[in-house]
Amino acid sequence: SQQGEEDPQALSIQEGENATMNCSYKTSINNLQWYRQNSGRGLVHLILIRSNEREKHSGRLRVTLDTSKKSSSLLITASRAADTASYFCAEDTSYGKLTFGQGTILTVHP
Amino acid sequence: ETGVTQSPTHLIKTRGQQVTLRCSSQSGHNTVSWYQQALGQGPQFIFQYYREEENGRGNFPPRFSGLQFPNYSSELNVNALELDDSALYLCASSLYGEETQYFGPGTRLLVL
Numbered sequence: 163s164q165q166g167e168e169d170p171q172a173l174s175i176q177e178g179e180n181a182t183m184n185c186s187y188k189t190s191i192n193n194l195q196w197y198r199q200n201s202g203r204g205l206v207h208l209i210l211i212r213s214n215e216r217e218k219h220s221g222r223l224r225v226t227l228d229t230s231k232k233s234s235s236l237l238i239t240a241s242r243a244a245d246t247a248s249y250f251c252a253e254d255t256s257y258g259k260l261t262f263g264q265g266t267i268l269t270v271h272p
Numbered sequence: 273e274t275g276v277t278q279s280p281t282h283l284i285k286t287r288g289q290q291v292t293l294r295c296s297s298q299s300g301h302n303t304v305s306w307y308q309q310a311l312g313q314g315p316q317f318i319f320q321y322y323r324e325e326e327n328g329r330g331n332f333p334p335r336f337s338g339l340q341f342p343n344y345s346s347e348l349n350v351n352a353l354e355l356d357d358s359a360l361y362l363c364a365s366s367l368y369g370e371e372t373q374y375f376g377p378g379t380r381l382l383v384l
Contacts, residue, residue: 193371202360204274205315205375250314258305258366258373259328262314 168251168263176271181238183266185251186231192254194227194234199248199265208236208249241270274298276365276376284382285353293348293379297365303327304346305373306338309360321346322368350381358383 169184187194193212197205211218211227211234218225224237238245248267252260275298285291297304303322307315317330321340335351344365350357360380364373 195371197375202311202378202380204276204362204377205364206274207372207374210371252314254371256328258303258320258368258371259317259330260305260307260315260373261317262307264312264314 168249168266170266171264172267172269174269174271175241177241177243179241179270181241181245181268181270183236183249183251183268185234185236185263187234187251187253187261187263188232189253189255189261191229192256194225195252195254195260196223196225196234196236197250197252197262199250201247205250238268241268243270243272246270274365274374274376276363276374278361278363278376278379280379281377282380282382284384286384287353287355289353289383290349290351291353291381293350293361293363293381295346295348295363295365295376297344297346297363298374301365301367301374302344303366303368304340304344305364305366306346306348307362307364308332308357309362309378310356311359315362318348353383355383357381 196208250265277296305320306318309315319329360378364375366373
């Protein structure tokens, strides 16, 4: 497979702190997407950033994209215990056929 | 809730057996994609169906096959099961040409 890398593999923070997760990918993309997964269940789409965008916001989420470095980051501000989950980035190189990274496990302590 | 449903939720099979997993897409969606997620890994793309035809395939052997029906629901069939097929199988529906996919809760398959 051509999975990208996510960093860190695991992140443990206190409620109220910010969480930053990074993703590197390998190919030219149409867009890059971030998903959340609770306890091995289905994935929930969080945010999509297109290849011609550099930054995008949605509520407490901020995503950046650097196509020259083939990297993206997801920032969750003012984290809550309910944000505890695994977070995945996914490259979309051919619409609908996603290549996922290995994920970051985020634990937010109350 | 995304409106995408999968059945069964859990399944136990033995090596060499065959399995069929089912997915009902969100209302109005005409494209279904299947992914395999091994424990501790990210999902891997198996294939996508659009208009009842396979529309792209990942690096999976032919014993992984699928169907899409006129109502856009879909099946994933795996023949000659191997221990490494143990995983969470996720389907995702979308409207063809749109970028966001909506995932079901998955079917957890254990091969003994």
